[in-house]
Amino acid sequence: MLDAVVVLLVCLALGLVGRNPLIVAASAALLLLTLGRMGTLIQWVGQHGTTVGVFLLIVSLMAPVAAGQLSLAGFTGELLRPSGLIAVGVAAAAAYFGRGGVQFLQSYPAALVGLIVGSVLGTIVLRGVPTGPLIASGITALLLDMFHLR
Numbered sequence: 001m002l003d004a005v006v007v008l009l010v011c012l013a014l015g016l017v018g019r020n021p022l023i024v025a026a027s028a029a030l031l032l033l034t035l036g037r038m039g040t041l042i043q044w045v046g047q048h049g050t051t052v053g054v055f056l057l058i059v060s061l062m063a064p065v066a067a068g069q070l071s072l073a074g075f076t077g078e079l080l081r082p083s084g085l086i087a088v089g090v091a092a093a094a095a096y097f098g099r100g101g102v103q104f105l106q107s108y109p110a111a112l113v114g115l116i117v118g119s120v121l122g123t124i125v126l127r128g129v130p131t132g133p134l135i136a137s138g139i140t141a142l143l144l145d146m147f148h149l150r
Helices: 002-017 021-035 039-066 072-080 082-107 111-124 133-146
Strands: none
Touching: 002 021, 002 111, 021 039, 021 111, 072 082, 082 111, 082 133, 111 133
């Protein structure tokens, strides 16, 4: 348990340094569950958390449609514009990388530390915006496969 606490504290610190509230919140929540000896809940989150998270993401993206903020004509018009067509291709590629990222993180959960450090460095040094670890891990998996490193 001590190893888990130390790693979670490191992730929490990196999230604070990188100003990434999602990493901070996730690390803090898991730290509390770990210290509270709630192993069954941690296992459930590990098995189902990605599915629940993706579900909530999709719901949040579709909420403007449900709220009536985007009509069928507006939806079709946006989809057929060059920016809409490019967005379709990029989103399809991101979904592909995300699938590989889920598989990669399930096989190599320790890789998340590198993804968090990279996200913090990208946020601080490159003044970027922290994005999802699934896409980053999917690209990592692709590169590792390309160079036969796993």
